[in-house]
Amino acid sequence: MFDKILIANRGEIAARVITTARAMGLRTVAVHSDADADAVHVRLADEAVRIGPAPVGESYLRTEAILEAARVTGAGAIHPGYGFLSENPEFVEAVEAAGLVFMGPPASAIRAMGLKDAAKKRMEEAGVPVVPGYHGEGQDAAMLAEEAGRIGYPVLIKARAGGGGKGMRLVERAEDFADALEGAQAEGRASFGDAAVLVEKFITSPRHVEIQVFADAHGNVVHLFERDCSLQRRHQKVIEEAPAPGMPEHVRAAMGAAAVEAARAIGYVGAGTIEFIADGSKGLREDGFWFMEMNTRLQVEHPVTEAITGLDLVEWQIRVARGETLPLSQDELTINGHAVEARLYAEDADRGFLPATGRLERLRFPEAARFARGALRVDAGVVEGDAITPHYDPMIAKVIAHGATREEALSRLHAALEATQVGGTVTNLAFLAALLRHEGFVAGDLDTGLIGRDLDALTAKPPMPDHVPVLAALAAAGLDHPPAGDGPWDALRGFRNWGASEVHVVLEHEGEALDVALRRDGPGHWHRAGTGIGVSRDTGGLVVTVAGRRFRAEAARHGNRVTVWDAGRAFGFAIPDPLAAADAAGAGGDAIAAPMPGLVKRMRAEAGQKVEKGQPLAILEAMKMEHTLTAPRDGVVAEVLAQEGAQISDGDLLLTLEPEDE
Numbered sequence: 247m248f249d250k251i252l253i254a255n256r257g258e259i260a261a262r263v264i265t266t267a268r269a270m271g272l273r274t275v276a277v278h279s280d281a282d283a284d285a286v287h288v289r290l291a292d293e294a295v296r297i298g299p300a301p302v303g304e305s306y307l308r309t310e311a312i313l314e315a316a317r318v319t320g321a322g323a324i325h326p327g328y329g330f331l332s333e334n335p336e337f338v339e340a341v342e343a344a345g346l347v348f349m350g351p352p353a354s355a356i357r358a359m360g361l362k363d364a365a366k367k368r369m370e371e372a373g374v375p376v377v378p379g380y381h382g383e384g385q386d387a388a389m390l391a392e393e394a395g396r397i398g399y400p401v402l403i404k405a406r407a408g409g410g411g412k413g414m415r416l417v418e419r420a421e422d423f424a425d426a427l428e429g430a431q432a433e434g435r436a437s438f439g440d441a442a443v444l445v446e447k448f449i450t451s452p453r454h455v456e457i458q459v460f461a462d463a464h465g466n467v468v469h470l471f472e473r474d475c476s477l478q479r480r481h482q483k484v485i486e487e488a489p490a491p492g493m494p495e496h497v498r499a500a501m502g503a504a505a506v507e508a509a510r511a512i513g514y515v516g517a518g519t520i521e522f523i524a525d526g527s528k529g530l531r532e533d534g535f536w537f538m539e540m541n542t543r544l545q546v547e548h549p550v551t552e553a554i555t556g557l558d559l560v561e562w563q564i565r566v567a568r569g570e571t572l573p574l575s576q577d578e579l580t581i582n583g584h585a586v587e588a589r590l591y592a593e594d595a596d597r598g599f600l601p602a603t604g605r606l607e608r609l610r611f612p613e614a615a616r617f618a619r620g621a622l623r624v625d626a627g628v629v630e631g632d633a634i635t636p637h638y639d640p641m642i643a644k645v646i647a648h649g650a651t652r653e654e655a656l657s658r659l660h661a662a663l664e665a666t667q668v669g670g671t672v673t674n675l676a677f678l679a680a681l682l683r684h685e686g687f688v689a690g691d692l693d694t695g696l697i698g699r700d701l702d703a704l705t706a707k708p709p710m711p712d713h714v715p716v717l718a719a720l721a722a723a724g725l726d727h728p729p730a731g732d733g734p735w736d737a738l739r740g741f742r743n744w745g746a747s748e749v750h751v752v753l754e755h756e757g758e759a760l761d762v763a764l765r766r767d768g769p770g771h772w773h774r775a776g777t778g779i780g781v782s783r784d785t786g787g788l789v790v791t792v793a794g795r796r797f798r799a800e801a802a803r804h805g806n807r808v809t810v811w812d813a814g815r816a817f818g819f820a821i822p823d824p825l826a827a828a829d830a831a832g833a834g835g836d837a838i839a840a841p842m843p844g845l846v847k848r849m850r851a852e853a854g855q856k857v858e859k860g861q862p863l864a865i866l867e868a869m870k871m872e873h874t875l876t877a878p879r880d881g882v883v884a885e886v887l888a889q890e891g892a893q894i895s896d897g898d899l900l901l902t903l904e905p906e907d908e
């Protein structure tokens with residue numbers, strides 16, 4: 247049996263697996279790319295092995311390099327985490343051929359669930375309800391259109407090899423079917439090398455309810471209840487919870503039994519998730535849920551299940567991999583309270599949720615358990631000072647709250663997000679906080695369309711409070727800390743800043759210049775001239791006083807940037823540099839720059855080509871999405887500066903247009 251395991255993954259999930267493995271007395275081996283040489287998972291592990299450069303194709307997806315790392319370190323088992331090679335049956339076979347234990351299901355079970363059409367057929371045979379639709383071999387367009395008519399609109403076309411919400415098209419009317427089919431096929435071919443599709447009835451008022459299953463190698467299978475993951479944006483989960491709001495006990499039992507049946511039918515071993523789509527229009531019902539797909543691995547949102555069951559799913563994975571029987575039987579499993587998880591991402595809600603990058607100049611969470619159960623739990627694969635790079639998923643952390651009731655869990659999570667401070671990149675924190683206050687969601691009235699319907703309200707930005715620029719000015723001027731140290735410069739700085747009676751600060755926020763005059767009221771006490779807004783510091787941080795009301799907020803300067811954190815919102819300010827501004831002016835409006843870091847997937851323009859306003863010129867791929875860049879005006883391409891396949895950074899010039907004739 248093994249006493250050392252290698253984790254073939256990175257980020258929070260690698261760190262999470264290592265934490266439990268160490269607690270169980272196992273030795274751990276991390277693998278890492280060059281970009282992750284100092285990452286959290288590397289520092290947590292007993293040993294670490296470099297497996298290649300930053301791109302995943304040259305590191306985390308290289309079976310050979312991972313097996314070699316296991317060989318040199320003497321690891322006896324491999325935990326795949328999620329993503330990367332976790333659902334790749336060839337990887338499982340290679341691991342086993344090398345004489346190692348794969349901490350997941352057999353390759354045959356992964357294959358059985360790998361393609362959505364074959365999986366549905368298999369489930370139908372096993373008596374598991376599947377979404378009504380067409381999942382046959384035939385792929386003739388006219389035949390598929392006929393099937394869609396028979397199923398009845400609206401229908402969903404899905405690439406059978408799809409994942410991560412890719413290759414899916416909702417079709418409301420017969421006349422739109424042909425175009426949507428082409429779109430789904432093209433995306434399936436481009437992303438998964440497989441154009442085949444299935445057609446499904448689109449369930450109205452859909453709720454995503456999934457069941458956690460666990461099986462050992464001795465034929466025991468149990469379920470660990472459900473998770474509701476209906477809060478999705480573009481078919482990707484944003485907030486997950488357990489148990490599902492409004493779940494009657496008999497429906498839970500029916501869904502659990504169906505999930506256990508599904509796992510048995512394919513000889514499953516280990517942790518897995520059966521995803522069901524449920525019709526929520528008349529409440530959750532025994533005859534109102536259908537199998538969608540199975541994820542044959544540990545799921546991102548597994549901590550909510552750990553919270554309500556009091557179990558450690560990675561511990562169970564390790565026990566099962568050692569050949570032990572499941573620690574508990576179905577009758578011994580119970581639900582305790584309610585848990586909610588929010589996925590904190592580096593992304594820009596104002597720019598269509600574009601993935602963002604940057605150095606995490608600040609990353610502070612309220613006090614919480616790390617990678618382990620607790621009233622508040624934070625699983626983060628990064629720490630303050632680390633960078634979010636374009637190479638990997640832009641997730642910063644998962645924040646999980648557990649409470650006696652749903653209401654308690656929601657307010658605990660909301661408070662935790664309000665107290666979380668991230669600086670150096672934009673995040674979805676405010677969006678998550680808004681979701682947790684959404685009236686329908688709070689009432690437990692949710693479906694997968696909720697975010698899409700209310701996106702404007704959820705991303706609305708209330709005006710910046712008047713005290714925020716005052717805090718920004720204080721931090722910009724370095725007045726937010728009492729004079730530190732006793733060197734000559736510290737004394738001088740202290741004398742100057744703390745002694746001056748008025749300080750002028752120029753700042754920029756969202757392109758607008760701000761001029762803030764701070765007046766000193768006493769040691770460490772300032773107010774903005776002409777207003778009643780005062781700021782001071784005590785041992786707990788900055789204290790704002792406005793019209794007799796006192797409250798806390800935080801501000802910090804990093805280089806020529808300042809961030810203010812106020813009631814769950816972050817405000818970024820720039821301290822303008824007059825020389826840089828003159829430089830930037832030269833770029834003009836004739837350049838098309840990358841709005842985010844990523845990969846140039848297609849370059850559709852060449853020098854000398856005439857283009858029209860709105861014409862697609864290049865396709866960028868960043869994290870999980872494709873983004874089309876279009877011509878900002880009619881004109882002629884002067885120069886193409888980035889080639890297909892090139893990795894580019896935020897702000898890199900991709901093309902230039904010839905200057906317009908006067």
Ligand code: ADP
Nearest residue numbers: 408409410411412446447448449452454481694
């Ligand atoms: P993926 O492999 O990309 O996760 P899924 O089949 O799990 O694909 O579908 C992703 C999401 O799309 C689901 O979580 C659900 O919100 C929605 N969805 C899938 N099938 C249906 C359906 N038949 N009706 C309504 N919504 C659906």
Ligand code: ADP
Nearest residue numbers: 669670671672755756757809816817818819820
């Ligand atoms: P610029 O003129 O450079 O666009 P902004 O203040 O508008 O200046 O913000 C520029 C960039 O700063 C944003 O695109 C984002 O990447 C980053 N940024 C925005 N908000 C914050 C924040 N709260 N903390 C740190 N950086 C931020």
Ligand code: MG
Nearest residue numbers: 410521538539
């Ligand atoms: Mg899915």
